[in-house]
Amino acid sequence: MKRVVRTLASAAAMLTALLITSTVAAVSGGHLVISAGGTGIVQDVPDRTPIAIRNVNLLTMETDEVLSGQTIIIMDGIIAWTGPDDDAQIPDGARVITGNYYVIPGLAEMHAHIPSVRQGEQYMHDVLVMYLSQGITTIRGMLGEPAHLDLRDKTRDGDLPGPRIFTSGPSFNAGTATDPETVRGMVKEQAEAGYDLLKLHPGITLENFNALVAEARSHGLDFSGHISYEVGLIRSLEAGQGSIDHLDRYMEYLSGDAANRPDPNIIYFGYDLANKADAGLIDEAARLTAEAGVWNVPTNTLLVNVFDSRYSPDDMRQWPGMEYLPAQMIEGWADYVTRMRSQDDYDPDQARRFLDLRNRLTLALHQHDAGLLLGADAPQIFNPPGFAAHRELALLVEAGLTPFDALRTATVNVGRYLGEESETGMVMQEMLSAVRERAGN
Numbered sequence: 001m002k003r004v005v006r007t008l009a010s011a012a013a014m015l016t017a018l019l020i021t022s023t024v025a026a027v028s029g030g031h032l033v034i035s036a037g038g039t040g041i042v043q044d045v046p047d048r049t050p051i052a053i054r055n056v057n058l059l060t061m062e063t064d065e066v067l068s069g070q071t072i073i074i075m076d077g078i079i080a081w082t083g084p085d086d087d088a089q090i091p092d093g094a095r096v097i098t099g100n101y102y103v104i105p106g107l108a109e110m111h112a113h114i115p116s117v118r119q120g121e122q123y124m125h126d127v128l129v130m131y132l133s134q135g136i137t138t139i140r141g142m143l144g145e146p147a148h149l150d151l152r153d154k155t156r157d158g159d160l161p162g163p164r165i166f167t168s169g170p171s172f173n174a175g176t177a178t179d180p181e182t183v184r185g186m187v188k189e190q191a192e193a194g195y196d197l198l199k200l201h202p203g204i205t206l207e208n209f210n211a212l213v214a215e216a217r218s219h220g221l222d223f224s225g226h227i228s229y230e231v232g233l234i235r236s237l238e239a240g241q242g243s244i245d246h247l248d249r250y251m252e253y254l255s256g257d258a259a260n261r262p263d264p265n266i267i268y269f270g271y272d273l274a275n276k277a278d279a280g281l282i283d284e285a286a287r288l289t290a291e292a293g294v295w296n297v298p299t300n301t302l303l304v305n306v307f308d309s310r311y312s313p314d315d316m317r318q319w320p321g322m323e324y325l326p327a328q329m330i331e332g333w334a335d336y337v338t339r340m341r342s343q344d345d346y347d348p349d350q351a352r353r354f355l356d357l358r359n360r361l362t363l364a365l366h367q368h369d370a371g372l373l374l375g376a377d378a379p380q381i382f383n384p385p386g387f388a389a390h391r392e393l394a395l396l397v398e399a400g401l402t403p404f405d406a407l408r409t410a411t412v413n414v415g416r417y418l419g420e421e422s423e424t425g426m427v428m429q430e431m432l433s434a435v436r437e438r439a440g441n
C-alpha cells in the first residue's frame with residue numbers, strides 16, 4: 001500500500017516539538033489522519049526521522065470499516081507501509097507513537113478564509129495553525145490576495161506550518177466585474193498570477209458572468225462561490241460552475257416567481273423565501289445539479305449560526321476554538337447575530353423552516369450523487385478555523401448523511417473535485433496555546 005504523505009514533520013524543519021493532543025494527521029493516496037482522543041503527548045520529530053504509529057484503529061475511507069491493531073510506518077515523509085501491528089517492521093531510529101488512537105484521512109475545509117495580510121501576518125499564520133490543529137490538511141481559500149500565493153508556497157515547501165493551500169484570487173462582484181472587458185482582464189491576470197480558482201460574489205450581471213465563463217474556460221480555471229441574481233441556478237449549472245457555495249440560489253429556484261425580488265441581504269441566501277419555497281422541487285434541483293456535475297459546499301454552519309434560535313450568541317461564544325480568536329472579533333460576531341435576530345423580518349419559525357429546507361437540499365444532493373464538499377466558512381460568524389469544520393460534519397449528519405458519508409465530503413470527494421490523488425499532511429497540534437495568548441482571551 002503505497003501512500004503519498006507530506007508530513008508536517010518532514011516538511012517543517014522549523015518544528016522541533018510536535019504536540020499530539022486531539023488530532024494527528026497523516027495522509028494516503030486517499031489521505032489519512034490520526035485523530036487522537038487522548039491526552040497530549042509531546043514528540044520531537046526531526047526532519048526525515050522514520051515514524052511508526054503503532055496499534056491504532058485505522059479508517060482508510062476505502063470502506064466504512066475501522067481496522068484495529070494497525071501500524072503505520074512513515075519513511076521520508078511517505079506512508080511506506082500499513083498493516084497489522086504483528087507484521088510491522090519498525091525501522092531503526094524510528095520515532096514510535098503509541099496510544100489508543102483513531103487514524104482517519106486528513107480533512108479538507110473547502111470554504112476556508114485565510115485572513116488578509118492587512119490583518120497582520122501573525123494572525124494569518126495563527127489561522128493556518130488552527131486549521132492544522134484540527135486535522136485540516138487541505139484548505140481552499142475563498143478570498144485570495146497576492147500574499148496568499150506566497151503562503152501557499154511557504155506551506156508547500158515546509159517553511160511555514162499550515163495545511164495544503166488552494167486559493168482563489170480577489171473576488172468578482174458588482175464593484176470589480178464592471179464590464180466584459182474588465183472581467184476578461186481580471187481572469188487573465190489571476191490566471192497568470194497562478195491562483196487556483198476564481199471567486200464569485202453576488203452582483204455580477206449575466207453579460208459579465210458569460211464573459212467570465214468563456215475566459216475562465218480558455219485558461220482552464222475553476223470559478224466557484226456565489227450565484228448572482230441575474231445568473232440564477234440554471235445558468236450556473238449550465239456554465240459548469242466549479243462549486244456553488246452556501247447553497248446559493250436554490251431557495252430562489254424552489255420559489256419560482258416569488259424569487260423575483262432584489263436580494264434583501266447578502267447573508268439571507270433565500271431566508272426571506274422560506275415560506276414560499278416549494279419543497280417538492282428539491283429533488284429536481286438535486287437531479288439537475290448532479291447532471292451538471294457541479295459541486296456544492298453548503299456551509300450550513302454559517303446559516304445555523306446566524307438564524308438558528310437554538311444557539312444564542314452567548315452559547316456560541318463558549319464553543320471550542322473561540323479562545324484562539326481575537327476577542328473583539330467574537331464581540332463583532334455576537335453583535336451581528338443579535339442585530340440580525342432583532343430585525344423585523346426575523347422569525348424563529350421561519351428560520352427553522354429555512355434551515356430544514358437547507359437540510360433537505362443537502363440530503364437530496366447527496367442522495368442524487370451531486371457532489372458535496374465540506375466547508376464551514378471560517379473564520380466567519382462563530383466559525384473558528386478547523387473547529388467549525390468538525391461542526392459542519394455534525395450538521396451533515398443532522399441533515400441525514402451517515403458519519404462515513406459526512407467524512408467523505410472532506411476526504412474522498414475532495415480528491416475527486418480536485419481531479420487528482422489527494423495529498424495531505426501528517427498534522428500535529430502545536431503552538432495553540434501561543435495562539436490563544438495572542439488572541440487575548
Ligand SMILES: [Zn+2]
Nearest residue numbers: 111113142377
Ligand atoms: Zn466565505
